[in-house]
Amino acid sequence: MKLGRLNHIGIAVPDIDAAIAHYRDVLGATDITEPFDLPEQGVRVCFVNTPTQSGPNSELHGTQLELLAPLDENSPVHGFMQKNPAGGQHHLCFEVEDIAEARTYFESLGKRILGPTRIGAHGTPIFFLHPKDMLGQLTEIMETPKEDAHWSN
Numbered sequence: 001m002k003l004g005r006l007n008h009i010g011i012a013v014p015d016i017d018a019a020i021a022h023y024r025d026v027l028g029a030t031d032i033t034e035p036f037d038l039p040e041q042g043v044r045v046c047f048v049n050t051p052t053q054s055g056p057n058s059e060l061h062g063t064q065l066e067l068l069a070p071l072d073e074n075s076p077v078h079g080f081m082q083k084n085p086a087g088g089q090h091h092l093c094f095e096v097e098d099i100a101e102a103r104t105y106f107e108s109l110g111k112r113i114l115g116p117t118r119i120g121a122h123g124t125p126i127f128f129l130h131p132k133d134m135l136g137q138l139t140e141i142m143e144t145p146k147e148d149a150h151w152s153n
C-alpha cells in the first residue's frame with residue numbers, strides 16, 4: 001500500500017457556527033463551506049480550506065480542516081466531546097489509491113477497522129482505524145477522488 005496525501009484533519013467542536021466564526025475572525029480563514037448534516041455519520045460538518053500554493057517545480061495542495069459537531073448522543077464524536085468539552089483534534093485522513101486494497105492491507109496487519117467501508121463527505125469510500133492501533137491517532141483512510149488521482153503518478 002502507498003500512502004497518499006493528507007486529505008483533512010478532523011476537528012471536533014461543540015458548536016459549528018461558533019467554530020466557523022473562530023476560523024474566520026481569529027485565524028483569518030477565507031474559504032469555509034456551509035455546514036451540513038451527515039446523519040449516516042452522526043455529524044454536522046463543514047470544511048475550512050487552506051490555500052493551494054503553486055511553485056516552479058511543484059504544486060502543494062492546501063489541506064482541509066473538517067469541523068465536526070455530534071448530531072446526537074449516538075454520534076461517534078459524542079464520547080470524544082464528553083472527554084473534551086472544548087473540542088480538539090479528532091482524526092487524520094489519508095488518501096489511498098484503492099480502498100479495498102488498503103482495507104485488506106490493514107486487516108493483514110491486525111489493525112482494528114471501525115465499521116464498514118462507507119461513502120464519506122467527499123463522495124468517495126472511507127473507513128476508520130482504531131486509535132489504539134495507530135499510535136493513539138484515530139485514522140481515516142479515504143479513496144482519492146478520481147479527478148485528483150495525479151498524486152500517485
Ligand SMILES: CC[C@@H](C(=O)O)C(=O)SCCNC(=O)CCNC(=O)[C@H](O)C(C)(C)COP(=O)(O)OP(=O)(O)OC[C@H]1O[C@@H](n2cnc3c(N)ncnc32)[C@H](O)[C@@H]1OP(=O)(O)O
Pocket residue numbers: 010038041043045066068076077078079080083089090091093114119120121122126128130131132136137138140
Ligand atoms: C464527515 C464524515 C467523515 C468524513 O468523510 O471525513 C468523518 O470524518 S466522520 C468522523 C466521525 N466518525 C468516526 O469517528 C467514526 C470512527 N470512530 C469511532 O468508531 C469511535 O469514535 C471510536 C474511535 C471507536 C471511539 O469511540 P468512543 O465510544 O468515543 O470511545 P471508546 O471508549 O471506545 O474509546 C476507546 C479509547 O480510544 C480513545 N479515543 C476515542 N476517540 C479518540 C480519538 N478521536 N483520538 C484518539 N483517541 C481516541 C478513548 O479516549 C479511549 O481511550 P482510553 O480512555 O485510554 O481507554
Ligand SMILES: [Co+2]
Pocket residue numbers: 008010066091093140
Ligand atoms: Co473525516
